[in-house]
Amino acid sequence: MADAITMRMQDRGTITHFISGRVSRAGDCGQSPLPSATRVNVLIRIVSVLEGVMLRAVMLSGEIGTGESARTRIAWRLLPFLFLLYVANYLDRTNIAYATLGMKGDLGLSDSVFGTASGIFFIGYFALQIPGALLVERWSAKWLLSLTLVIWGALTTLTGFVRTPVELYGARFLLGAAEAGFFPGVIVYLSHWFIYQDRAKAVARFMSAIPIAYILGGPLAGVILRVHWLDIAGWRWLFLLEGVPAILLGIATLFVLPDRPNEVRWLQPNERDWLTARLAEERRAKVDVAQVTVWQALRHPAVLVLTAGLFFCYTGGYAFWFWMPTMLQRLTGWTDVQRIGWVGAIPFVAGLIGMLFLGWNSDRTRERRWHFAIPQLTAAVALSAWFLAPHSNALLIMAFTLVGFGTVAYLPSFWALPSAFLTSSAGAAAVGFINCTASIGGFFGPKIIGDLSQRTGSFHGGFLVMIACWTIASLLVLLCPRERSAQLSA
Numbered sequence: 001m002a003d004a005i006t007m008r009m010q011d012r013g014t015i016t017h018f019i020s021g022r023v024s025r026a027g028d029c030g031q032s033p034l035p036s037a038t039r040v041n042v043l044i045r046i047v048s049v050l051e052g053v054m055l056r057a058v059m060l061s062g063e064i065g066t067g068e069s070a071r072t073r074i075a076w077r078l079l080p081f082l083f084l085l086y087v088a089n090y091l092d093r094t095n096i097a098y099a100t101l102g103m104k105g106d107l108g109l110s111d112s113v114f115g116t117a118s119g120i121f122f123i124g125y126f127a128l129q130i131p132g133a134l135l136v137e138r139w140s141a142k143w144l145l146s147l148t149l150v151i152w153g154a155l156t157t158l159t160g161f162v163r164t165p166v167e168l169y170g171a172r173f174l175l176g177a178a179e180a181g182f183f184p185g186v187i188v189y190l191s192h193w194f195i196y197q198d199r200a201k202a203v204a205r206f207m208s209a210i211p212i213a214y215i216l217g218g219p220l221a222g223v224i225l226r227v228h229w230l231d232i233a234g235w236r237w238l239f240l241l242e243g244v245p246a247i248l249l250g251i252a253t254l255f256v257l258p259d260r261p262n263e264v265r266w267l268q269p270n271e272r273d274w275l276t277a278r279l280a281e282e283r284r285a286k287v288d289v290a291q292v293t294v295w296q297a298l299r300h301p302a303v304l305v306l307t308a309g310l311f312f313c314y315t316g317g318y319a320f321w322f323w324m325p326t327m328l329q330r331l332t333g334w335t336d337v338q339r340i341g342w343v344g345a346i347p348f349v350a351g352l353i354g355m356l357f358l359g360w361n362s363d364r365t366r367e368r369r370w371h372f373a374i375p376q377l378t379a380a381v382a383l384s385a386w387f388l389a390p391h392s393n394a395l396l397i398m399a400f401t402l403v404g405f406g407t408v409a410y411l412p413s414f415w416a417l418p419s420a421f422l423t424s425s426a427g428a429a430a431v432g433f434i435n436c437t438a439s440i441g442g443f444f445g446p447k448i449i450g451d452l453s454q455r456t457g458s459f460h461g462g463f464l465v466m467i468a469c470w471t472i473a474s475l476l477v478l479l480c481p482r483e484r485s486a487q488l489s490a
Contacts, residue, residue: 070271088246090213092156098221102235115450118322119443124176129436132181141189146253152178153246160239204412214348222341302481309476314441316469317407322446347404354409362413371413373474379406380470
C-alpha cells in the first residue's frame with residue numbers, strides 16, 4: 001500500500017501540469033483568465049481533492065484485501081473442526097435409532113418405550129440451551145464446548161450399560177442436557193469470529209454435518225451391530241464405541257479452538273485489527289436497537305408463527321429420523337442390519353444434495369418461504385404415495401429418499417427468514433427462541449409414533465401424523481406475516 005501511495009504522490013506534478021495547462025488555455029480561447037493567486041488556489045484545491053480520492057481508494061483496496069484474507073483464513077481454520085464436532089454430536093444423539101434394532105429384544109422394549117426414550121432427549125435439551133449460550137458469551141467457548149463433548153461422550157458410552165427402560169430414560173435425558181449448550185454455544189462462538197455478512201454461510205457449512213452424520217452413521221451402525229466381541233451385544237458396542245470420539249474431540253478442543261481473535265498467532269496483525277474493528281462496530285450498532293427490538297422480536301407475530309412452523313417440522317422430522325431404521329426393517333422384512341444401515345443412508349444423501357442446492361438457489365433468488373415449503377410438501381406427498389400406490393420395497397425406498405430430502409433441505413432457507421424482517425440483534429434473539437422452543441417437537445414426534453404403533457400394530461397412523469405436521473409447517477411459513485426490519489427498529 002505504501003508503494004502505491006508513493007506512486008500516487010509522485011503523480012502530483014503530472015496532475016498539476018495538466019490542470020494548469022487547461023486553466024491557461026481557457027484564456028487563449030477568449031475567456032477571462034483567472035488572476036494568478038486565484039489560479040494557484042484553484043490548482044491546490046483540485047490537486048488536494050484528487051489526491052484524497054486516490055489515497056482513499058488505495059487504502060480501501062488494501063483494507064478489502066486484508067478483510068478477504070482474514071475471512072478466508074478464519075473459515076479454513078475453524079469450520080472444519082466445528083463441522084467434525086457436530087458430526088460427533090448427531091452420531092451420539094441419533095445412534096439409538098439403529099441401536100434399537102438389537103436392544104428392543106434384549107431389554108424387552110415396546111414401541112411406546114422406545115418412542116419415549118428417543119424423545120425424552122429433548123426435554124433435557126430444551127432445559128439447558130440458553131444457559132449454555134450465556135456461558136459461551138460470558139465465560140469461555142473452548143472450555144464449555146470441551147466439557148460438553150467429554151460429558152456427552154461419557155454418557156453415550158454409559159448408555160451401553162443400561163439394563164432397564166428407566167435407566168435408558170435417565171441416560172437419554174442426561175445426554176440431552178449435556179448436548180444442550182453445544183449448538184447455541186457454537187452459534188454464539190461464530191459471532192465472535194465471523195462478521196455478520198459471513199455468519200449465515202458459516203452456519204450453513206456447520207449444519208451440513210447433520211446429513212453427513214446420518215450418511216456415515218447408518219453404515220457404521222450396521223457394521224457394529226453385527227459384532228459380539230467379549231460376548232457383548234452389538235448395540236452395546238455401538239454406544240461404547242461412538243462415545244469415545246466425542247471424548248477425544250473434547251480434549252482436542254482445548255488445543256484447537258481459540259476463544260477470541262486476539263489470542264491467535266495465525267492471523268496477521270493487520271487482519272486481527274481489521275476483524276476486531278469490524279466486530280466492535282457491529283456490537284456498537286446493535287446496542288442502539290437491542291433494548292427495543294429484542295423484546296419486540298420475542299412477541300412479534302412472525303416469530304411466533306415461525307416457531308410454530310418449526311415445531312411441526314421438528315415433530316415430523318425427528319419422528320422419521322428416529323423411526324426410519326425400524327420402519328425399514330418391518331416394512332421390508334429385512335433382517336440384515338448392515339443392509340438397513342446402507343439403505344438408511346440414501347435419504348440423507350438426497351437431503352445433503354437438496355440442502356446445498358436449495359441453500360444456494362435461495363440466496364441467488366433471495367426467496368425463502370417456498371424454499372422451505374417445497375421440501376416439506378415433497379416429504380408429505382412422498383409419504384402419501386404409500387397409501388395410494390401398490391406396496392413394494394422400491395416404492396418405500398423412493399418415498400423415504402424424498403422424505404429425507406424434505407426433512408433436511410429446508411434448513412438454510414428457514415434460518416435465513418428471521419433476519420429478513422428483524423434487525424441483527426433481534427434476529428439473533430429470535431433464532432435462539434425459535435430453536436429452543438421448537439425443539440420440544442423432537443420429544444412429541446418419536447413418542448407419538450411409538451404410541452400409535454403400539455396401539456395399532458402399524459405405522460399408518462404415524463405416517464398420517466408426519467404428513468399432517470409437514471403440511472401444517474409449510475402453510476404456517478407461507479402465511480407468516482411479511483414485515484420489514486425498519487418497522488421493528490423504528
